[in-house]
Amino acid sequence: MSLGIVFALLGVVLAVGLACTGSAKGVGIAGESAAGVCSEHPEYFGKCLVLQALPGTQGIYGLLIGFMIMRAVGLLSGALVDLSVYQGLAFMAAGAIIGIGGLFSAIAQGKTAAAGISMVGVQSNESGKAILMAIMVETYAVLSLLASILITLYVL
Amino acid sequence: MAVDKVQKVTIVGMSSEFEAVSAALQRMRALHIDEIIPGEGLDKGQGGQTLSAANAATDRVSAALSFLNTYYSKKSGLLSQKPVMTPQELLSADCPENWMVVEELEALRTEMAALTLDRTKKTALCEALRPYEALRVPLADIKDTQNTRMYLGTVPQQALQTMIDDCANTDAVIEQVGGDEQAVCIYMVVSACYEKEAEAAMRTAGFAQADPGVPGVPAQEIARAEQALKENEAAQAALIERVCTYGEKLSALEKLSDACAVKYQQAALKEQSGQTEKTFMITGWVRARQAEKLREALMLRPETLFIQIEDAAAEDVPPTAFKNGRLLSNFETVTEMYSLPNAYEADPTAIMAPFFFCFFGMMMSDAGYGIVMTLVLSLFLRLMRPQGTLKKIAVVVVMGGLSSLIWGILFGGWFGVAFFPALWFEPLEDPMKMLIVSLAIGLVHITLGLVENGRRLLTKKRYVDAFCDTVFILCILWGAIGMLLGVPFCGYIALIGVIGLFLTAGRDRKGIISKFTGGFSAVYGLTSYLSDILSYSRLFGMGLTTGVIALVFNTLAEMVMTGPIGYVFGVVLLLVGHTFNVLINALGAYVHSCRLQYIEFYGKFYEGGGRAFVPYAYQTKYVQLSDTDQTV
Numbered sequence: 001m002s003l004g005i006v007f008a009l010l011g012v013v014l015a016v017g018l019a020c021t022g023s024a025k026g027v028g029i030a031g032e033s034a035a036g037v038c039s040e041h042p043e044y045f046g047k048c049l050v051l052q053a054l055p056g057t058q059g060i061y062g063l064l065i066g067f068m069i070m071r072a073v074g075l076l077s078g079a080l081v082d083l084s085v086y087q088g089l090a091f092m093a094a095g096a097i098i099g100i101g102g103l104f105s106a107i108a109q110g111k112t113a114a115a116g117i118s119m120v121g122v123q124s125n126e127s128g129k130a131i132l133m134a135i136m137v138e139t140y141a142v143l144s145l146l147a148s149i150l151i152t153l154y155v156l
Numbered sequence: 157m158a159v160d161k162v163q164k165v166t167i168v169g170m171s172s173e174f175e176a177v178s179a180a181l182q183r184m185r186a187l188h189i190d191e192i193i194p195g196e197g198l199d200k201g202q203g204g205q206t207l208s209a210a211n212a213a214t215d216r217v218s219a220a221l222s223f224l225n226t227y228y229s230k231k232s233g234l235l236s237q238k239p240v241m242t243p244q245e246l247l248s249a250d251c252p253e254n255w256m257v258v259e260e261l262e263a264l265r266t267e268m269a270a271l272t273l274d275r276t277k278k279t280a281l282c283e284a285l286r287p288y289e290a291l292r293v294p295l296a297d298i299k300d301t302q303n304t305r306m307y308l309g310t311v312p313q314q315a316l317q318t319m320i321d322d323c324a325n326t327d328a329v330i331e332q333v334g335g336d337e338q339a340v341c342i343y344m345v346v347s348a349c350y351e352k353e354a355e356a357a358m359r360t361a362g363f364a365q366a367d368p369g370v371p372g373v374p375a376q377e378i379a380r381a382e383q384a385l386k387e388n389e390a391a392q393a394a395l396i397e398r399v400c401t402y403g404e405k406l407s408a409l410e411k412l413s414d415a416c417a418v419k420y421q422q423a424a425l426k427e428q429s430g431q432t433e434k435t436f437m438i439t440g441w442v443r444a445r446q447a448e449k450l451r452e453a454l455m456l457r458p459e460t461l462f463i464q465i466e467d468a469a470a471e472d473v474p475p476t477a478f479k480n481g482r483l484l485s486n487f488e489t490v491t492e493m494y495s496l497p498n499a500y501e502a503d504p505t506a507i508m509a510p511f512f513f514c515f516f517g518m519m520m521s522d523a524g525y526g527i528v529m530t531l532v533l534s535l536f537l538r539l540m541r542p543q544g545t546l547k548k549i550a551v552v553v554v555m556g557g558l559s560s561l562i563w564g565i566l567f568g569g570w571f572g573v574a575f576f577p578a579l580w581f582e583p584l585e586d587p588m589k590m591l592i593v594s595l596a597i598g599l600v601h602i603t604l605g606l607v608e609n610g611r612r613l614l615t616k617k618r619y620v621d622a623f624c625d626t627v628f629i630l631c632i633l634w635g636a637i638g639m640l641l642g643v644p645f646c647g648y649i650a651l652i653g654v655i656g657l658f659l660t661a662g663r664d665r666k667g668i669i670s671k672f673t674g675g676f677s678a679v680y681g682l683t684s685y686l687s688d689i690l691s692y693s694r695l696f697g698m699g700l701t702t703g704v705i706a707l708v709f710n711t712l713a714e715m716v717m718t719g720p721i722g723y724v725f726g727v728v729l730l731l732v733g734h735t736f737n738v739l740i741n742a743l744g745a746y747v748h749s750c751r752l753q754y755i756e757f758y759g760k761f762y763e764g765g766g767r768a769f770v771p772y773a774y775q776t777k778y779v780q781l782s783d784t785d786q787t788v
Contacts, residue, residue, distance in 0.1 A: 021284065057744065064704045067711075076711055116416040132754065135747045142748075143690075143695040146591075149700060153587050 004083025008073045009094030009108040011088075015148065019062025019102030026055025026086040026110025033114035037121035038062025044120055047127040051117050055110040057101035061145040065098045067151045087155055094151035132149045159503045160479035161444040162769065165471060165708035166437065167454065168462040174429075174436045177454065177461065178422045182439075183243060185773035186450050189440040189473050192430035201431040210420040217413045220261040222408075223268075223491045227396045228403040237541055238780045239407070246418065246779060253414035258412070264399055268623035271395065273387045277684045278586070281368065285381075286339040287334040287365070288374040303348050304714045307358070308366050310339040315361040322357035326350035341366070418774050425772065432630055438747035441769065443477050484509055486551035494754045495764025502615075504762050506610060511601055511757070512552070512749050517559025518594070519698035519745035521583070522706065524571035525738050526560030529553060543780070549746075556739045558746060567699070571734060572706025583700055590696050598692025598756070599637065602685065605760030612761055622665065628656040633685060654679060688756045694748055709733030 034048035062076075069091050074081040116130025166189060166375050180189050182629060194200045288308070298306045311319055311747055313335070320330055328346040335341045342363075344356040368378045368590025422579050430437040445463045454463055468474045476496045478488045480503070487509040520526060533554045536542070542550060564570065570579025583590035612624035614617075631653030662674025717726035758764070774781050 023513075041776075044400070053740070057740065060705060060740065061701065063708065064701055067704060067708050071711075073527070105466070118703045128750075131747050132493070132751060136752050138744075139691065139694065142694045146693050149697070150587060152593075 001080065002083055002085075002088070004085050004088030005075075005080060006074055007088030008069055008083060008084065008091035009075075011092035012069050012099070013095070013098035014067040014092065015062045015095035015102075016059075016099075017062075017071070018099030019106070020059040022103035022106030023056050023059030023062075026106035026108075026113070027052060029107070029110035030055060030113035032118060032153075033117040035118050041121060041124070044124055045122065047120050048117050051113045051120065051127070051130055051134060054113050054138065055106045056097075057138065058106035058109075058141045059146075061098050061141055062102050065095055065145070065148045065152060066123070068149065069095060072152060074156055081137065090151060090155045094148045094155070097143075097149040097151070098144045102141050105137055105141040105144070109134050109141075111135050157562065159497055159501075160477040160769075161449050162441040162468070163444045163465050163476050165440050165442050165447075165669055166464040167439075168435055168437045169418065170460050171431065171434055171436050173460060174426065175422070177436075178425045178439070178456060181425075182418070182422060182774055184450060184453055185359040186446045186770050187438075187440045188477075188769045189428055189438060189443050189772045191428045192437060192439055194430065198430045201426040201429045201436065204426075207420070208425040209716060210416065210423040211672075212414040214413070214420050216262070217409065217416050220258045220265070221409050221413055223265045224252060224399065224402055224406060224409065227399045228406065230403070231271055232404055233570075237539075239411075239780060240782050241411075243418070243774060243781055246411060246774075246776070246781060247415050249408060250415040250419070250736045254405075254408050254412045255407060257402060261402060262397070264395060268392070268395055269298065271388055271392050273547065274411045275392075281370065282378055282381050282385075284366070284368050285370075285374045285378050287336075289334065289378060289517070291333045291343060293343070294371060294373050294375070295368060298343070300348075305346050305348055305354070305513065307342075307344040307346075307363070307666045308367065309364050310335065310341050311358075311361050311363050312339055312764065315331050315339060316340050316342075319357050319361035319363070321625050322360065323354055326353050328354050363770045373412055381657035401747050407778075414776040414778050421772075421775060439776035440772070441475055441477075443479075467570070468499075471500075473767070475769040476503075476506070476766035478503060480505055482622075483551075484553075486548040486555075487512060489545050489548040489552065490753060491751055492545075492751065492768075494762075496768055498763055498766040501612065501763055504608070504758065507604065508753050509759065512753060513555055513605075514597065515695060516552075516556035516745045517561075518564040518597075518695045519748055520556065520741055521563045521567050521699040522569040522702050522704055523561045523564025523573065523576075524569070525702065525706075525741070526562075526564050527736075528625045528738060529560065530555030530740060531557075533557065537695065553742060553746065556742070556749075560745075563699075567703075569703050569706075572703055572710050583696065584703065588697070590699075591658050591693060594695040595689055598689045598752075599633070601692070601752070601757055602688055602760065603630065605757045606633075608620075609761035620663075624656070624660040627729075628653045628660065629685070632657065632682060642740065654682075659683075666777075679746050686788055689758055692752065694752075698741070698744055698748055701744075702737065705737045705741075706734065709737065728766075 016069045030052040034045075034052045037048055038045050070076055072081070073083060073091070113130075113134045116127075116134055119130050167177065174185060181189075192198070192200060203378050223706040287310070291308075295308070298308050300306060303341050307604050316332075323330065323346070326346055327350060328344060333343050333345045344354075344358075368377070369372070370381070407600045423440070426436075428438075429552065430439075442465065450464050451465065454461060476499065480488060484506055488503075489507045491497070491503065518524070520529075536553070537547065537550050541547075565576070566578065566580040567577065568574045568576060568582050571575060574582070581589060587749050606626050606629055610622045613622035613625065633653075635646045635648075635650025635653055639650060658679050660675070661678030662671035665671050712733070713726040713729045716722045716729065
């Protein structure tokens with residue numbers, strides 16, 4: 001195994017590890033709010049759950065990049081590509097983008113979703129608006145994802 | 157465009173006719189009622205006794221229903237529909253037999269409450285007595301005699317020794333009967349002559365008197381209470397069984413609940429209407445095309461009724477009634493979530509819907525998922541017959557599924573596998589192309605938004621605004637694109653646009669300096685168009701997500717698919733994984749499509765802020781009403 005591969009795998013660590021940490025925190029923050037609202041209004045469970053799920057996407061994006069890197073370096077097919085150190089570092093950079101972007105955007109989105117869930121508790125018909133407010137944050141995770149995808153696809 | 161014309165309605169009649177008119181209007185489902193503004197000689201109606209009685213009845217039934225539902229769970233299939241009935245059938249549920257059931261349930265509820273209270277008391281008693289279990293004295297005997305004082309209670313653990321020391325000069329007998337790490341339970345006897353000293357010592361130590369409120373020996377009292385608790389439990393179980401026998405009455409009660417709600421709604425109308433001594437007045441709005449039907453239906457009532465239907469005056473704020481085709485009307489829910497068109501603007505749903513359709517499909521971009529979504533939601537619509545917003549969203553998602561099918565065929569995505577080669581190109585193979593396609597679609601969308609803005613300004617006869625706010629920006633936008641593509645002269649077009657915008661954007665402001673800053677800020681604001689267009693890159697990002705996540709699950713399944721057990725695991729993994737992927741991505745595709753409409757598109761021309769046209773109608777929770785005089 002070359003040093004390049006090791007760097008590429010560190011990219012996977014950053015992408016999956018950081019983005020999933022962010023999602024876990026975000027979903028957790030939103031979940032606390034959701035539990036609070038559901039204790040008063042169990043009938044809003046579905047609406048709260050949708051909002052709670054929103055910060056979960058960053059983890060998925062992280063996994064997606066991690067998977068693309070693993071596939072690109074041949075880890076999944078078993079035939080490892082002979083990566084140079086520079087190529088490995090480039091993969092690591094790709095992983096870092098969604099990792100960092102996902103980490104912070106998921107936490108911010110979790111807070112917005114939590115506020116949205118409180119809003120649903122008072123105005124149950126406005127869950128659509130609450131979802132949209134949380135989606136405004138999601139944009140930046142998608143942009144990070146996009147940059148990561150483009151780098152991953154163009155390294156080799 | 158697609159907002160229905162509404163007309164103002166005023167109905168005046170004799171107070172004795174109010175109930176009949178109210179019921180007729182409810183059946184019609186055509187009149188949006190505005191609350192009356194009280195004026196000279198015209199008071200706002202009081203619901204009075206009828207309303208409070210209806211309110212009380214509704215509360216009683218819903219309390220009985222929720223009591224029943226606490227213990228009885230209906231065995232309903234997944235695909236149970238609401239029963240369909242006529243208003244007459246529904247109102248017939250308001251009969252003495254059903255009220256008997258409510259009364260019986262209320263009696264049972266009172267019994268249950270008593271049992272629960274008793275249980276709480278007994279449990280608390282056991283808790284309170286538990287530390288004194290070792291005490292062999294009946295509690296009733298712990299009382300002051302002529303020459304002695306007796307105490308029972310707790311002292312903090314660390315203060316006990318001090319208290320014993322403080323009582324050393326008295327003849328106090330302190331017996332420790334129980335306790336835990338924090339507090340010790342003591343039984344104490346002291347001669348009456350030492351009462352003061354002993355009580356002073358107890359106060360310093362923080363002694364707390366105990367009074368369980370029962371006479372016997374603690375251990376026996378606990379046993380008695382525990383026995384009572386067991387009986388209580390049995391009684392509750394028996395009671396729950398009795399409650400459950402009312403399970404078969406559940407649907408009757410639900411009907412009764414809806415019947416009460418309908419009556420309440422009729423009574424509540426009075427609060428929105430105007431009343432004089434002998435007459436009433438209702439004002440509201442009707443769709444112009446239903447106006448004559450409304451008049452006819454009400455004229456079946458006695459001739460004492462006066463109905464006036466007229467066009468909205470300038471100062472009126474009519475509600476917004478959508479008017480779209482059968483398919484398009486479902487996309488209204490997208491516009492509704494943002495804001496309803498106000499009374500003076502056109503409904504943007506028709507120009508938004510094709511793009512929504514396109515975006516949703518691009519973000520799913522998997523033909524397999526498209527087929528699954530279309531099938532599942534069509535079945536849902538067919539079997540469950542949802543109503544209102546839910547139905548509209550379901551239809552929108554069905555359309556989105558079809559769009560996904562189309563894009564999936566173009567991009568070659570079938571559950572993440574390229575079963576069929578891409579008709580156009582594979583985004584993963586040529587990501588730059590996909591990014592450019594996304595941004596190009598965004599450019600078209602934004603251009604359309606600007607053109608629509610110009611069109612709307614033109615219909616308002618604001619010709620100068622239409623020219624300055626639209627043409628210059630379009631010049632800049634397309635000029636810049638042309639420059640990027642290397643088309644000659646485009647740079648000049650963009651420059652003309654910038655100069656034009658700079659000179660005209662501050663035209664509404666007073667003073668040369670503020671005109672200057674207005675123009676400058678408009679030019680500076682052009683950067684928002686860059687971010688608007690880049691925002692469409694989400695079409696690419698979200699689309700790719702679906703495909704790659706599908707690929708992740710396919711790869712995982714492939715890894716475990718060795719041997720028969722592996723195959724079972726693999727199939728389960730595929731099912732769960734793809735279901736998850738469809739759900740999360742359909743949600744994402746829906747809300748991101750909405751966002752692109754709201755921020756990037758509606759932001760260019762749409763004002764919103766209208767109020768919904770909500771016709772006065774039966775509002776039922778458990779049943780669906782048919783056979784109404786009027787259908788939209």
